[in-house]
Amino acid sequence: MSNAYIDQFPAEAKVIRAAFYSSFFALALGGVFGIIQTLHRTGYYRFIDSADYYTVLTAHGVFLVISFTIFFLVGIFTWAITTSLDRGVEDLRFTWGWYGLMAVGITLTGVAILAGFTDATDISASVLFTFYAPLQAHPLFYLGLVLFVVGTWFAGVDWFRSWWAWKAENPDERIPLPAFMVLTTMLMWYIATLGVAAAILLFLLPWSLGLIESVNPLLTRTLFWFFGHPVVYFWLMPAYMMWYVLLPKISGGKLFSDPLARVVFVLFLILSVPTGIHHQYLDPGIAEGFKFIAMTNTMFLLLPSLLTAFTVVASMEHGARQRGGEGYLGWLKALPWRDPVFAGMALAGLMFAAAGFSGMINAGMNINYLVHNTFWVVGHFHLTVGTAVALTFMAVTYWFLPQVTGKQLWSRSVALGQVVLWFVGMTFMSNAMHRGGLLGIPRRTAEPQYDGFEFEAAVGSVAELDAQIALGGVLLTLSLVLFFANVVGTALNGRSDDLPDNSYAGTLSGPEDAPQILDNLKLWTAIAVVLVIFAYTFPLLSIIDRGGLFGPELVELPLSTLDLESISALALAVEQSTIATLETTADTATAVIAGVIP
Template sequence: MNNSSAFIKVDRRDGKLAMAHFYVAFIALAIGGLCGLLQTLVRSGKFELPAGIGYYQILTVHGVVLGLVLTTFFITGFQIAAVSRTSGTLTNGQRKVGWAGFFLMTIGTVMAATMILLNKASVLYTFYAPLQAHACFYLGLTLVIVGSWLGGIVVIMSYVKWRKANPGKPSPLLTFMALVNSLLWFIATLGVAVSVLTQLLPWSLGLIDTVNVLLTRTLFWYFGHPLVYFWLLPAYMAWYVVIPKVIGGKIFSDSLARLSFILLLLFSIPVGFHHQLVEPGIDPGWKFLQVILTFLVTIPSLMTAFSLFATFENFGRSKGATGLFGWFKMLPWGDARFVVPFIGMLAFIPGGAGGMINASHQMNQVVHNTIWVTGHFHLTIATAVILTYFGISYWLIPHLTGRTLTKKLNKLAIIQGVLWAIGMTFMSGAMHAAGLLGAPRRSAFSTYLNSHQAMEWIPYQVAQAVGGTILFLSIILMLYIFINLAFFAPKGEQEFPVGEVAEEAEKTPMVLENWKLWLGLSAALILFAYTIPLIDIIQNAPPGSKGYKFW
């Protein structure tokens, strides 16, 4: 990329909007990280929670605050900054929509968090009936989702404005990717919105006596699996567009990057049944169909891996690297903006393999509802995704605050990433191993302490506590770096790195921006995968459940 565009600044007003989201996200990291540490200590059998705090209370805090609040706020802030940087400064109207979304999300977060802390919503974050939370919990998370829709509308408005000003041209790659992720989020959250507004919220308010448990779970997993890709696609944005610039290389292929995002939009939503393979009431044929669609998601993931390592190899060979892996030594191993996300990339390899096991009709029977699944989540979202978010923070936060990533902070950031990798190796590795031995997920140690089988799980529970402690130290270091980059680092200019496409790459076809085609295909796949099963679930519903209240 030429130097003239290297320091294009995100407008200060847009930067304030993005930073507001990041402040909430990192507060969530502190709270959720502490609850995660407490969970691992309790599961080790060596620690009891004080002041009558319940295990499932902190489990819910950990899941909601990290899985929904941290990610949604960070993604919204990052995407707003990305479209401002690549499609132009937001208009006053767009900015007002963005601020309205932020305040709705914040109010909703406070409402939901209050209910959890009062132990009136210990429902394990998955909204699973027959567990019933206080109505304020459901209302709060509804506001979070509606607020995030407004953040997505800002992205759509920016995209439309750019396309009108540049007819016949491919949109900026980062803007295109943010648009795809926003569209995925709109479509996916319709499921949980319908579940909450028509079943769970009226049930909690006492307006209806019972709910269709299988319907609520099906609607949740219609949302729950694409939620994973909502988390993942911003990491892909950084991997495809930012990392090539950070290492000094070029984007391997603009077309391949766009196609992989389109495929993820198509195949990430109509696959929720693979989370329900052991549940009765769903025809096995429809489960099998969605398993097939689930495995199709591996195609864009493999495309991404190919593109990334092709970028790395092209860069290395441009610097004179020879041999099969000579390029590996040429990568900037002293730059935290590369090293920390790269650790996340490596973690995604075993994480993806574990996901294929989870989605398999046969192997899922072995690991379903064991702590293996928790270990899988911690390799994917809590390592591949979160470490990439941290890597983004190391350049985006100082860019927005007018500060610089100093050599000292860069060194601390690399240490933070390495600590995370070590802690997660202990914790996630122990979770996978204990899961294969049958250790359940979501369970406090005391619930199976007297079980003979539980004795063989104890070493793995202790290893989880060791890993959790190391991870919490890494979180403290991350928060220290964030506070410095936001308030105390030296004033200066930090680049928002946006890579250029390699000269030899093929021209991007405009069909990739034919939204009538792609959204139509997405709707067709969803209707095909869900219409008949949902009709069957509704028509043949068992007696409704009155549920178990936590308030």
């Protein structure tokens, strides 16, 4: 008799399995649309109408970054809470309830998107993942998203209930690390989703239903990015959790530092939300000063990511040295590269390191102007969510599937081939996307070629870049096929009694070394809320002031003139000081460079 997760928590294992299979279904759909789009854009094989490209793009985006990632997240988080608190969920009907709500919600949204392919109904939702107004979707699309997000809220309630019940029984104990990660991530999510909830419920859904005439596009955009940046951490946090609590164990060692891990998650709770405006550096109508504040907050976010890089690598190194690794870099050879779970996560981490650099480019206000809305950005997020997150999820699937199904993995060799193939495919595709972006090739474009104009490549040619993208896309699709073969093959296997135990990594420096204040979730939430208020109150008020709550024609918010004047004055002051700083910097740079260049 083994001691796998399914043996400890058979009922919860069923929920997690359902969440995983929902997630994989979305991955399959999203993958199909991905390859269609790759071949269409690069001009290798165009069998859909270019007007339908946006429907494909919407489906690719929504299915992958909403359903694939978040369904997987709820599976992992349920595992983390039950395993680390060592107790089942409080009420299984409630757990199935939120899963059901999420499933119904995403089905409605998915139907609204896919209906765009047929003329039989007038339902469509080709508004892309960002659903910027004035692009308008059928009400079903927004309604489904609302239900899905509310489902995740209830999931959070479920996990908080488990924690409260556990705390009542263990009043003096530290929150176990995985549970701590779940709780901080969910707090961040509650704050973040307020933005999208407001955008949809107050503006986009009533507008789509015809209840209001118009919306203020900049307002709904800003509210979207209020949610849109933290959502990327919502995808990333489960991957981080896996790097912290599973990767050290798989490497044969222990987590280097529990306190550092807690600090990282606290920093993400605090800093994730007040950064969204960095997606809007090119939006007119938001003062430079506000953008500068968002940039500063964003740069602070590099801190938890670099902390993670060090802690995770040090934990891997601990494993490698326990396995006999030696030297400054020689220990890398002692890592279990044959294990697909390890190899997948390590390669995902490596890609994430590269993405860190392109992310810094995106985050810098002045440099961002050069890559904004180009193919570069697409290359960037295929490294982050498309590899750091997706490849980690696929790799840990090879550990989780036996745990929640009670069956042996169908083939470890195929699994290893799959993760390596993903890495190679993404190398080709993402690299060429970055390079294309530098040449100015736009994103979100069905046919990025123009009469009388050619993009000039510094090295090679655009045709070569297209070939790399298509090759990468094909390799990625192949990798997905191998992944699903393994999932299906495992599901068809018989029940096994010889499974690894359900456990996670121990720690070298444990929670007893972490200051007690790290577990004070109320404090961190309060700080996070204050930072959000600082970062968003003035931008939102000034957007409403300029463009009206429901668009320019309608009556504006009843704000006193005094308020508005002080806001504009403040905005102007910040704007001017920023410009002054930039000018000085530019002057200095000019002087330096003039000195360097003969």
